[in-house]
Amino acid sequence: MEVVASNVTLDAEHPILRLQRNALIAGVAGLALTAVGFFVTPDQFFRSYLLGFMYWFGIALGSMAILMIHHIAGGAWGAVIRRMLESSIGTIPVLAVLFIPVALGTHHLYEWTHADVVAKDAVLQAKQAYLNVPFFLVRAVLYFVVWFAVASLLRRWSLEQDRELDPRGIVRMELMSRGGLVLYGITVTFAVVDWVMSLEPHWFSTVFGLLLMAGQGLAAFAFCVAVSTVLSRRESVARFFGPAQYHDLGNFMLAFTMIWAYLSFSQLLIIWSGNLPEETAWYFTRSQGGWKVIGYSLIFLHFAVPFAVLLQRKIKRTGSKLALVALWLLFMRFVDLYWLVAPSLHPTSALPHWLDFTAVIGIGGVWLWFFVGRLAQNPVLALNDPSLPEVEA
C-alpha cells in the first residue's frame, strides 16, 4: 500500500473562500442587527443569542467528539473529514468569546439568578449550591479550558503529523482521545445542564446531556457532509470523496438520527408515563399551541423523513443528494434547539422573533468565517492519517 501524501490545499479561487467572505458579511450584519435588539428587547436578545450560540457550539463540540472517535477507531470516513473536524474545534476560542454575552446575561436568561424568586421557592433554594452565578461562571471557564486544551493539542499534533510521520504520534493522539472523550462527556453534560436545562430550573432529566450530545454528533456529521461537497468542487479534493466515503458518512447521519430519536422518545415516554408535576410541565408547555405543531414536526421531519431517506443506498452514495439531506438535518437541528430553548421565555407563542434569525446568522457567519480560515491554512486532508490509505484502497 502506498502512503497517500497528496498535498491538497485550497486555491485562491476556491468556492469555499467566496462562501467565507459572504459568511463574514452575513455575520457582521446579523450581529449588528442583533445588537440593535439588545436595546429594544434585552430579554429576547439574550434568549435568541443563547439559541444561536448553542447551535454553532453544538457543531464545534460534536466535531470534537467525532474527531476523537476517529482517532480511536480509525476508518476512511474519518480520514477524509478529519481536517474539517479539526478546523471546527479550532474555533473554540472564538466560541469562548461569543459566550461572553451569555455570561453577562445570566440575569435575563435564568430565573434562578433572581434572589426574590429563589427566596419564595424551596426547590430553588435546595439547588442553590449548584445554581448560583459565581459557580456557573467558574464552571463555564472550566469547560472552555478543557475543550481548548484538548482541541489545541489534537490540532497541534495533527499538523506535526502532516510534516513528519511518527507512529508514536498516532498512539499519542489515540490516548489523548480516549481521555478526551471521557472529559467531553462530562463537560458537555454539565454545560447543557447549566446553559439550557436550567432555563427551566425546576425541570430535570438525566438523559438530557446524552440527548444534546446525540444532536451535536448529528449536526457535526451533517456539517462535514455539506462542507465536503463544497470542497469537492475541485477535482483534487473530489477524488478523496468517493461514494464509499459518502456512504459511511450517510450511515453515521442515519445512526445519529436514530440515536436522537431513541433518546427523545425514551425521555418523552418516561416523563409522560410518570406524570410528575415538576417534570411533565416541561412537556406540557411544549405540547400547547404552536409548540405542539413544532413538536410533531420534529417527529416527522427530524426523524421519520430523514430516516426513510437515509435508508436509500443511492442517496447515501451520491454527494450532492446527501448534502441536501445534510442541509435539511442542519435546519432541523435548529428547529429542535428552538423547541428546547425558546418555550421557556414565551410559552404561549411559538412564532420565532426576528432576533432568533439574526442571532443565529450573525454568530454563524462569524463562526464560519473562522472555520474556513482554519481550513484554508492547512492541507485539506490530514496527510499522514493512518486510515488515509484505505480511502484509495
Place this chain on the structure above:
Amino acid sequence: MSVETGREYYGVSQVPPEIIGPGQTFETVTDRISQVVLTRETPKGWFIGLGIALMLLMVFIMSVSMLLAYGTGIWGLNIPVGWAFDIVNFVWWVGIAHAGTLISAILLLLRQKWRTSINRFAEAMTLFAVSCAGLYPLMHLGRPWLAYWLLPYPNTMGMWPNFRSPLLFDVFAVSTYASVSFLFWFTGLIPDLATLRDRSQNFFGRTIYGILALGWRGSARHWERYETAYLLLAGLSTPLVVSVHTIVSFDFAVSVIPGWHATIFPPYFVAGAIFSGFAMVVTLSIPIRKYYDLEDFITLKHLDNMARVMLATGLIVAYGYMMEAFMGWYSGNTYERYMVYARIFGHFAPAYWALILCNIIIPQMLWFKKVRANLAALWVISLVVNVGMWLERYVIVVTSLSRDFLPSSWFRFVPTFWDWSTFIGTMGLFLTLLFLFIRVLPMISIFEMRTLVPGAELKEELHEAPEASR
C-alpha cells in the same frame, strides 16, 4: 470501517492483530473445530463439568418444585419489596444475553471480521441466558400455569392486558428476541451442520445432523439465499438488541419510584447489558479456548477487542451512575435526594460501593494493554464485572422498593435459602445447556472461519455482502 488496516501498516497496533492463528488452512480449520464434536472420546473434563452443571440443575428443579408447591412465600420478598431476586436475576440474565446478538448482528453489519470466531458461541450463550431470564417472570407470577393470560387473546373473562404497561411490552420483546435469536443462530448453523453430516462416522450422526442440515448441499444458489437470509436476520436482530433492554429499563423508569424514574435508564441499561454480556463471553471463552486448544481461533486480538468494548460500555454505565446521583440531588426532590443518600451513605452503602468497585473502579485496569493481554487478569476482571452487574440490579431493584414513600412501610429485604438456590439453579441450567452445546454442535463457525484463512478472498467478498443491503 476496518480498524486495523492503517495501524498495522504503521506498526503501532498494540496487540498481535491476527484473528486467526498462523498456518491454518481450510482443512485444519474444519478438522480442528469439527473434531470437538465428532470425536469418539469425550474428554474427562467435559464429564466433570457437565456433572457439576447437572447437580446445579437439580438444585433448580428442586427450587422450582418447592415454589410450585408452596408459592412465592418461600422467597424473601414482600410488599413493598414485591420485586427482588426474581427480577434482579431476570435483568441480569437478559443483560448477559445481549452480547451474543451484538457480536453476531451488529458487528456483522459493521463489517468487523473479528466477530467470526466468537459469534456462534456467543449466540448460543444468548439463547441459554434468555431461557434462564424468561423463567423468572414466569415463576414470579406465582401461578405460572396462567402465564397465557399475559397474551392478548379473546377470552370469556373479558380480560385484556394493559398495553400501556412495559411489563406487557416485555412479554413481546423477550419472546420475539428469543425466537429471532434462535432463528439467527440456527440459520448460521446450517452449513456447519451439513459439514458434520458429511463427516460423521456413524448412522445417528449422519441422520440427526442430516435432518438438521435441511438438505444443504452447498450449491451456489444455497449460498446466495443463505447470505441474504442471514443478513436479513442480522438486520432484524439489531433493533431487538436495543429494544429488549430498553423495555426492561422502562419496567422501572415509567414508574414514579425514586431511583427508578430516570430518563437515562434506556441507554444506560443497554450499555450495562452489553457490558455484562461481553464480560460473560470473556469469562467463558478464556477457559474454553485453553481447554479445547482453540487459541488459533479465539486469539488475543479477540480478547483485547472484547476488553475494549467492556471498558467503553463500562464507562457509559459509570456515566449513568454519575447522572443518577447528580440529578437525584439536582431535582431538589426530597425522595429523590433521600434515595441517593440511602444508596451512597445509608443502609445500602455496602452493596452500592461494592458495585462501584466492581463496575467502575476495577474495570479501569482495562485501559492498560498489559492487563488486556494478561488472560488471568482479564478473566478475573470479567468475573468481577459479572458480579458488579448483578449488584447493580440488586441495588436498583431492592433499595428503591424497600424505602417506600411512607417510612412506616419501610421493609428490609433478606433473601431466603430458596432465593439463592433458584439463582444458583439457573446457573446450572445455563451451564448444562452450554456443555451440551459444546459437545454436539460446532462452537465456532467452521465455514466463516474458513473465510479468514489466507487465500479465501473470494469468499470474503461474499461474506461482506452487507454492503449490498445497507
